[in-house]
Amino acid sequence: MVNLTVDNKQVTVPKDATIYDAAKSAGIKIPILCHDKKLHPFGGCRMCLVEVEQMKGRLIPACTTPVTEGMIVRTSNDEIVKARKLVLELLLLKHPIDCPVCDAAGDCDLQNLTYEYKVNCNQFVDEKFNHEIDYVNPIIERDMNRCILCGKCARICDEIVSYGAYSVINRGLEAKIGTEFDGPLNCEFCGSCVSVCPVGALISRPFKFQARWWALSKTKTVCSYCGTGCQLTLGCKDNKVLTTVYDEDQGFHNGQLCHRGRFAYQFVNSDKRLTTPLIRKNGKLVESSWDEALALVTERLTQAKAAPASLAALSTAHLTNEELFLFEKLFRGTLGTDNIDHSAGFAHAALTEGLKASFGTVASPSEILDIQKSNLLLVIKTDAYETHPVIGFEINLGVKRKGVDLRIVSDKRGKLGKLPGAQTTVHTPGSELLLLNALAKVIIDAGLADAAAPGLSELKAALAEVSLEKAAAATGVSADEIAKLAKDYAAAEKALILLPIGLGYPGHNAALAEACANLAILTGKYGKEGTGLLVMGEKNNSQGAADLGIHPKASGLNGSAIIDACISGQVKTLFVAGENPVVSYPNRAKVEKALEAVDFLVVADLFLTETAQLADVVLPAVSFAEKSGTFTSVGRKLQQVKQAVKPVGLAKSDFEILNTLNAALGGQKYLNQSELFAEIAANVPAYAGLSQAALGDEGKLLPVAPSAKLVPVAAQAAAPVAGKLALVTGSALYHSGTMSRFGEGPMLVCPNAYAELSAADAKVLKIEDGDAITVKSDTGSVSVTAKVGYRLPQGVVFAPYHFGEGSINAVTDGKAVTWVTVGK
Amino acid sequence: MIMPLLKGLQITFSHMFKKPVTLQYPTERPAIKPNFRGLHVLNVSHDRAKCVACYLCPTVCPAKCITVEAGEDAKHDKFAAKYEIDMLRCIFCGYCVEACPVDAIRMSETFELANYTRADFTFTKERLLEKK
Ligand code: SF4
Ligand code: SF4
Ligand code: SF4
Ligand code: SF4
Ligand code: SF4
Numbered sequence: 001m002v003n004l005t006v007d008n009k010q011v012t013v014p015k016d017a018t019i020y021d022a023a024k025s026a027g028i029k030i031p032i033l034c035h036d037k038k039l040h041p042f043g044g045c046r047m048c049l050v051e052v053e054q055m056k057g058r059l060i061p062a063c064t065t066p067v068t069e070g071m072i073v074r075t076s077n078d079e080i081v082k083a084r085k086l087v088l089e090l091l092l093l094k095h096p097i098d099c100p101v102c103d104a105a106g107d108c109d110l111q112n113l114t115y116e117y118k119v120n121c122n123q124f125v126d127e128k129f130n131h132e133i134d135y136v137n138p139i140i141e142r143d144m145n146r147c148i149l150c151g152k153c154a155r156i157c158d159e160i161v162s163y164g165a166y167s168v169i170n171r172g173l174e175a176k177i178g179t180e181f182d183g184p185l186n187c188e189f190c191g192s193c194v195s196v197c198p199v200g201a202l203i204s205r206p207f208k209f210q211a212r213w214w215a216l217s218k219t220k221t222v223c224s225y226c227g228t229g230c231q232l233t234l235g236c237k238d239n240k241v242l243t244t245v246y247d248e249d250q251g252f253h254n255g256q257l258c259h260r261g262r263f264a265y266q267f268v269n270s271d272k273r274l275t276t277p278l279i280r281k282n283g284k285l286v287e288s289s290w291d292e293a294l295a296l297v298t299e300r301l302t303q304a305k306a307a308p309a310s311l312a313a314l315s316t317a318h319l320t321n322e323e324l325f326l327f328e329k330l331f332r333g334t335l336g337t338d339n340i341d342h343s344a345g346f347a348h349a350a351l352t353e354g355l356k357a358s359f360g361t362v363a364s365p366s367e368i369l370d371i372q373k374s375n376l377l378l379v380i381k382t383d384a385y386e387t388h389p390v391i392g393f394e395i396n397l398g399v400k401r402k403g404v405d406l407r408i409v410s411d412k413r414g415k416l417g418k419l420p421g422a423q424t425t426v427h428t429p430g431s432e433l434l435l436l437n438a439l440a441k442v443i444i445d446a447g448l449a450d451a452a453a454p455g456l457s458e459l460k461a462a463l464a465e466v467s468l469e470k471a472a473a474a475t476g477v478s479a480d481e482i483a484k485l486a487k488d489y490a491a492a493e494k495a496l497i498l499l500p501i502g503l504g505y506p507g508h509n510a511a512l513a514e515a516c517a518n519l520a521i522l523t524g525k526y527g528k529e530g531t532g533l534l535v536m537g538e539k540n541n542s543q544g545a546a547d548l549g550i551h552p553k554a555s556g557l558n559g560s561a562i563i564d565a566c567i568s569g570q571v572k573t574l575f576v577a578g579e580n581p582v583v584s585y586p587n588r589a590k591v592e593k594a595l596e597a598v599d600f601l602v603v604a605d606l607f608l609t610e611t612a613q614l615a616d617v618v619l620p621a622v623s624f625a626e627k628s629g630t631f632t633s634v635g636r637k638l639q640q641v642k643q644a645v646k647p648v649g650l651a652k653s654d655f656e657i658l659n660t661l662n663a664a665l666g667g668q669k670y671l672n673q674s675e676l677f678a679e680i681a682a683n684v685p686a687y688a689g690l691s692q693a694a695l696g697d698e699g700k701l702l703p704v705a706p707s708a709k710l711v712p713v714a715a716q717a718a719a720p721v722a723g724k725l726a727l728v729t730g731s732a733l734y735h736s737g738t739m740s741r742f743g744e745g746p747m748l749v750c751p752n753a754y755a756e757l758s759a760a761d762a763k764v765l766k767i768e769d770g771d772a773i774t775v776k777s778d779t780g781s782v783s784v785t786a787k788v789g790y791r792l793p794q795g796v797v798f799a800p801y802h803f804g805e806g807s808i809n810a811v812t813d814g815k816a817v818t819w820v821t822v823g824k
Numbered sequence: 825m826i827m828p829l830l831k832g833l834q835i836t837f838s839h840m841f842k843k844p845v846t847l848q849y850p851t852e853r854p855a856i857k858p859n860f861r862g863l864h865v866l867n868v869s870h871d872r873a874k875c876v877a878c879y880l881c882p883t884v885c886p887a888k889c890i891t892v893e894a895g896e897d898a899k900h901d902k903f904a905a906k907y908e909i910d911m912l913r914c915i916f917c918g919y920c921v922e923a924c925p926v927d928a929i930r931m932s933e934t935f936e937l938a939n940y941t942r943a944d945f946t947f948t949k950e951r952l953l954e955k956k
Contacts, residue, residue, distance in 0.1 A: 100878035100925045101902040135900055209894040209902050212879040 004071035019062035019073055020048055030075050031084065031113050033091075033198050034150035035063040038254050039159055045150055046087050047113065050075045059083055081117065088119045093126050095199070096145050104200030106213035110148060111199075131176060136184030138748035139205055139263060140194055144176045147201035153177060153193035160256060162396040162419060163188050177201075188733060189749055190389065191262035195246035195255065206263055206744045207243040211235070218245050219644035220697055222631050223261040224318055224624035225736035227537040228253075228368070228390045229633020230261050231697070234625055234644040241268040241625050241645055250697075252368055258389030260736050263745025267623065268645070270742050272607050274620035275649020285608075285618060290650065293617050294657075297575075298664040300600045304573040305335050305665065312339035312562040312571045315550055316578030317348075317539035318739070320629025320641060321687075322676040323654040324541070324548045327577060330658050334667035338556025339571065342545050343502075343538070344585045345558030346509050346814065350501045350535050351546040354513025358521065359533075359706035362546040363686065366496055366532030367635035367701060372398040373530035376405040376492035378485075380432060380499045380508070380516060382414025382424065386733045387500040388536050388634065392416065395498075405492065407485060409435060411728055412792045425485060429726040429796055430507055430718030430817035431475040435482065436515035437463060437715045438471035442486035443522050450524040455710035459518060462712030474717040490523045494530035502538025503584045503737070504730040504801045507816025514711040521708045536634045539737060540624075544632035547686055547702075559585065560814060566594035576603045577654055578621060580738045582610035583807045586814035589780055604657055607742060610804050620651035627653040629673050630692060632702065639699035640692060724819040725761065725797045727775065729808055732800035741802060753806030754785040755799040757822065758792040765822060775799070777811040777820045784808070797822060856933040861916045863934035864909055866952045867927060873953060874928035877904040881920035881929060889913035890920060907949040911937055 002015050006023045013022045018041060023030050033045035043064035050062045053072035059080060062073075074080070091110060099105040134142035154166040154177060165187040169178035179185050194202045216235035223230045231251035235243040244262050248255045267273075277293035278285040304311035313331040315324060331340045342348065351362045359365055371377065371394040385392035392415070398404035399419045406422040408414075409432065417424035427435050441463045443449050449456060472479040489495050497516045501508040516533050517526075525531040537543050545551075552558050557565050563585060565571040574595070581591045595601055595614040603615040612618045624631075626647045632638050647653070655673045663669035670676055674692050681687045686702045694700070720726070734740070734750040741747060755775055757767060767773055769788040774781055775797065784799065784806045792798055797820060799808040812818045847854055856862075867874045877894035889912075895905030921929055939945055 100876050100880070105878075133900070141900075209877070209896055212883065214883065215879065 002067045002069050004067050004069070004073065006073045007075050013067055015067070017067050019050060019052070019060070019065050019067055019071070022067050023062065023073070023075055028075055030062050031116070032063060033109050033113070033148060034152060036152055036156070036196055037248060038256070039152065039155045042151055042155065045148070047084055049080055049083050051077060051080060085117050085119055088114055088117055089122050089124065091148050092119065092122060093124050094129055095148065096128050098146075102146065102200035103203045103208060104197075104213075108200060109198035134184050137186060137189075139189040139745060140185055140191070141203050141205050141208060142185060143201055143203075146199050147177055148199055149175060149177065150198055152196040152198065153202055156192045156196050157187070159400065160393050160396060161188060161190055161192050162400070162415070166193070188389075189259045189263065189745065190257065191259065192256060195262070204243065204263065206266065210242045211237045216242065216245065219642050220247070220250065221624065221642045221644060222540065222633070222639045223257065224540045224631075225260040225264065225740060226388050227539060227542050227634040228388045229540065229631060229637055229639055230257055230390050231639065232257060232261055234265065236644050239645045241265050253390050253393065256390055256393055259734050259745055259749070260740055260743065261390070264740050264743025265625070266744040267606065267739060267742035268625045269648065270607070272742060273648050273651070274606065274608060274618065275651060277620060277650070278618040280616045285613075285615075290652070293619060294660055294664070297602050297617055297619075298661060300573055301335060301575075301661065301665055308335060308337040309339070310570065310572040311335060311337045312557060312565065312573070313337070313575040314559060314562065314577070314579045314581065315340070315342045315545070317342050317537070317542040317545040318578050318624070319541060319654050320627065320673070321541065321544040321548060321632060321680060322629045322673040323658060324545055324550050325676050325680050326655060326658045326662065326670070328548060328550060330662040330665070330667060331575070334662055334665050338552050338554050339562055339565070340550060340556065341552060341559040341562060342550050342579065343542070343559060344581070344814075345551070345560045346506050347501055347503045347538060348542060348546050348551065349510040350499060350508055350513035351537065351543070352551050353510035355517065355535060357510070357709070357711045358514050358517030359526075359708055361704055361706055363543060363636045363702065363704050364533060364535045364634070365526050365704055365706040366534045367637070368394060368534070369635075370496050370530050370532065370534065371395060371498075372402050372404070374398065374404055374494045374496040375530065376407065376489060376495040378489055378495060378497045378519075379406065379408045379416060380410075380497065380512070381505070381730075382408050382410040382412060382416045383505070383730045384498050384500045384536065385414060385416050387502055387538060387731045389733065391498070391536060391634065395419070405488070407488070409485075411796060412798060414791060425477050425481055426793055428474070428476040428717065429728050432507060432512055433515050433713060433715035434471050434717050435475045435477060436512070436519065437466050437713065438468055438475070438482050439486040439489065440515070440518050440522055441466045441471075442468065442483050443490050443519070446487060446490070448487070448490035449522045453521050453524070453710055454708060456522075459522075459710040459712050489519060494528065495523070495525045496531055497533045498536060499533065500536040500538070502731065506586065506729075506812075506814050511713040511715075515713045515715070517708070518710050518713070521710050526708060527706055534635060540633065541631045543634060543636060544630070547632060547684060548680070563591055563594045566598045569597070572599040574598045574601050576601070576611060576615075578605050580605070580609045580611045582614070583738045583804050583809065584801060586809055586812045587779055588807055588810045591809075604654060606739075609738070619657055620649065621657065622647045622651045622653045626651070627655065627673075629655070630677060630695065636686070636702040636704060637699050638687070638690065638695060638702055640695045718815070718817040721819040724821055725795055727777065727797045727799060727811065727818040727820045728816070729799055729801050729812055732802060735800060735802040738802055738804070741804065752785050753782075753799070753803035753808065754787045755797050755808070755822070756787040756789055756792060757797055758794050759788055759790055760794040761797075761822075762786065762788040767822070767824060771824060773822055773824055775808070775811055775820050775822050777818050779813045779818070780810040782806050782808060782810040860933055860935070861918045861931040863911070863932050863937060864920070864947070864952055865930050865932045865954050866907065866949065867930060868954045868956065873904060873907070873949065874926055875904045875907060876902050876926055876928070878925060880923040880925060884919045884923040886917060886919065887913045887915050904949060907952065909947045909952065911945040911947055912942065
């Protein structure tokens with residue numbers, strides 16, 4: 001620690017702090033334009049000049065100067081103010097000062113400082129810039145005339161996003177922030193650059209001219225897309241969510257968001273939202289009142305109560321913990337059925353079955369913050385970046401700032417593999433288990449295994465048959481590479497495994513989670529900082545759904561089995577809360593047949609989804625912005641969701657819907673959702689002793705007590721089918737689940753279903769980028785757009801699953817790999 | 825006792841020989857002073873309203889009676905897609921004129937704003953535009 005004096009205040013700060021940090025910790029504000037706490041110090045704008053007693057004679061930039069013992073700093077005097085005014089005058093010389101039409105006004109650092117320092121005339125004269133404004137890309141308007149060259153956009157895109165879309169081009173007065181060949185921007189559209197731009201040079205086009213910054217009411221809540229659980233601030237006006245507001249102090253991610261979080265909020269106030277209940281009459285869905293709809297649902301559920309086995313319920317993991325708990329109470333408690341599930345069953349099995357078997361808990365023994373604290377990261381599938389982009393930023397930071405050794409085991413290459421020093425082990429599709437078993441085998445054979453690991457002898461016996469050569473042949477990875485990876489993993493002081501799961505990844509099941517856990521347990525790399533296994537649930541509340549037991553517990557049917565049982569006639573009444581199985585569950589034709597076969601189908605959703613269109617009763621539910629409650633994110637962080645706007649139309653929250661039904665069917669009636677949280681805290685061990693109020697803005701990390709056990713898993717490679725390509729599904733960067741289709745950003749950037757092919761296959765099949773192609777399997781066929789790239793190995797096709805039209809589940813059937821033919 | 829009464833009568837008498845101040849409105853019209861704050865007018869330049877929908881006037885308006893909605897035109901520029909003043913709530917303070925950074929709004933000499941229905945007091949952009 002270093003002691004210094006800032007404006008006569010004694011400050012003690014760590015020795016790597018700068019003068020700026022020291023002043024900040026003493027509550028003294030030094031003006032800055034180019035500094036951001038997330039980025040490396042830059043020292044470009046010269047606004048933060050201060051006087052240091054020991055370095056008299058010149059002014060010192062506070063943001064780049066490290067503190068030294070006994071420093072005496074003065075942050076403001078006449079000379080400093082004069083210098084800062086000069087900086088502002090020089091900036092304003094070229095700046096267009098078109099505040100009346102600039103969206104940044106009110107939240108513009110340049111405007112605020114100009115006002116604060118009373119810069120109302122300029123001693124210089126010059127012409128303004130005349131740069132062309134980039135209106136080509138649909139997301140970010142780039143007006144370089146307003147740019148003050150602080151470099152924050154280029155730095156954040158490089159340092160944190162690791163995309164590198166910008167750099168300063170040209171020199172001197174001509175200098176400006178440019179893109180590749182000074183062309184239009186085409187990037188990940190995460191909006192990080194927009195959020196840090198101190199002026200209005202970069203603005204969000206979906207929000208352009210929608211409202212003034214000061215007219216927005218700001219509500220802190222949690223993103224409702226993926227499981228990362230990013231905190232965000234919704235900017236609302238007139239009961240509409242108009243934008244997301246950047247707050248650098250929010251969450252572990254310091255306000256960073258991905259494309260979905262930043263630009264896909266429009267689903268909340270979409271015109272397509274359901275505003276009244278619908279009842280099927282004479283084959284058509286017609287508007288009805290809540291009373292009529294709920295009376296009908298109550299009547300049918302009462303009938304079903306007599307034969308609980310004929311009743312099933314599917315939920316989405318987008319609901320709050322409170323709603324999920326009530327969902328379980330209604331169906332398992334009041335109605336007595338065990339046929340309840342979410343995410344088709346397989347998309348949470350890694351947690352509910354895999355981790356349960358390996359660690360005795362349904363939650364990961366690691367948290368997101370472990371990523372940067374680790375020495376070696378083993379990422380199963382490069383898709384971890386696409387499914388959870390902000391966790392991807394953590395990986396970027398870990399690799400680039402903390403020197404984390406990044407290893408990726410994947411069936412395709414991807415962005416993560418481009419990080420410095422990252423090594424991607426590309427295996428044949430569907431052979432993850434074989435590869436992980438082989439890694440375990442190497443660790444055991446090399447004597448690197450912890451002899452006290454529980455279940456070691458069973459695992460040894462089970463792996464006795466595994467041979468490195470055979471595994472190498474089946475996985476397409478050389479024996480040396482497997483051996484090296486295993487040894488490096490075992491040798492790392494701290495190693496963490498990341499496993500994304502979700503509806504797009506049927507292969508990421510319980511067995512894969514167990515195989516991953518085996519590595520961690522074998523080498524004793526769990527239960528300590530920077531180690532363990534992080535299973536990354538797909539949806540914002542996947543972890544909550546696992547914690548609260550939204551899956552069959554005894555003899556009940558899981559998601560996929562419910563679909564089968566609908567066809568066989570066993571399930572006659574099906575309640576679907578927010579899930580869209582028609583698009584997201586494997587085998588679309590089968591799911592559609594099942595939903596048509598079922599006698600009575602109730603769907604509660606925000607939109608008339610492909611699933612809701614088949615329903616007998618559709619209940620309009622509300623989005624995360626219209627309700628309060630809690631979500632549990634990846635790494636067990638429990639966070640508060642706060643209502644920002646009133647529900648649209650007559651829509652009601654799932655809490656209200658389920659509460660009314662539960663009371664009508666003889667269950668308990670709750671006054672509000674927080675009463676349910678109290679019950680969760682009383683019944684679910686991990687949530688014991690918590691209250692919503694105690695969560696605050698930060699949220700709470702739920703405790704976990706892993707009791708490890710090695711679980712042998714049988715592995716079989718997906719046998720290649722001659723003349724066919726291996727189709728693997730997954731997530732696209734701009735989308736999450738099937739809801740992002742109702743957000744503006746994702747649909748502007750990535751509107752259509754596509755399938756990605758390797759350049760080699762495309763050449764053989766004479767397919768070019770953008771061609772309409774047909775993907776055919778034994779299950780069915782679908783037409784999508786071709787995307788040709790260098791990411792995929794020959795023989796592999798990748799397709800994201802989010803789209804309703806051209807949905808890839810028309811050809812898949814719940815296997816990790818689907819063998820397909822592709823043609824024009 | 826009688827003196828104050830006489831003083832009063834004296835004033836009354838003196839006024840009998842002065843010009844009356846009452847105007848025979850509407851036959852007689854008042855002369856309007858230069859700083860008068862009457863009905864708002866949206867200034868026009870190059871055949872379009874000068875207003876750039878900066879939202880400063882609705883922000884400053886103490887009566888909160890101005891509604892602006894910005895739009896993006898074909899050249900990606902900002903314009904007021906909607907500009908409305910609820911004249912029933914306006915207190916004619918003139919802050920909106922003062923706040924406008926582009927001299928897009930002024931207050932005219934029109935003071936006869938009586939009307940029959942509430943809706944008629946909502947002055948839309950079309951009604952406010954300067955008539956040349
Ligand atoms: S949106 Fe994201 S990826 Fe694109 S330039 Fe900005 S920071 Fe980089
Ligand atoms: S565009 Fe914005 S963030 Fe980028 S250099 Fe210019 S002012 Fe800074
Ligand atoms: S989608 Fe996931 S990563 Fe993106 S902002 Fe939301 S929670 Fe964060
Ligand atoms: S005159 Fe005053 S009250 Fe009337 S619209 Fe303008 S600011 Fe509002
Ligand atoms: S202040 Fe002037 S430019 Fe701004 S909205 Fe009002 S009238 Fe239009």
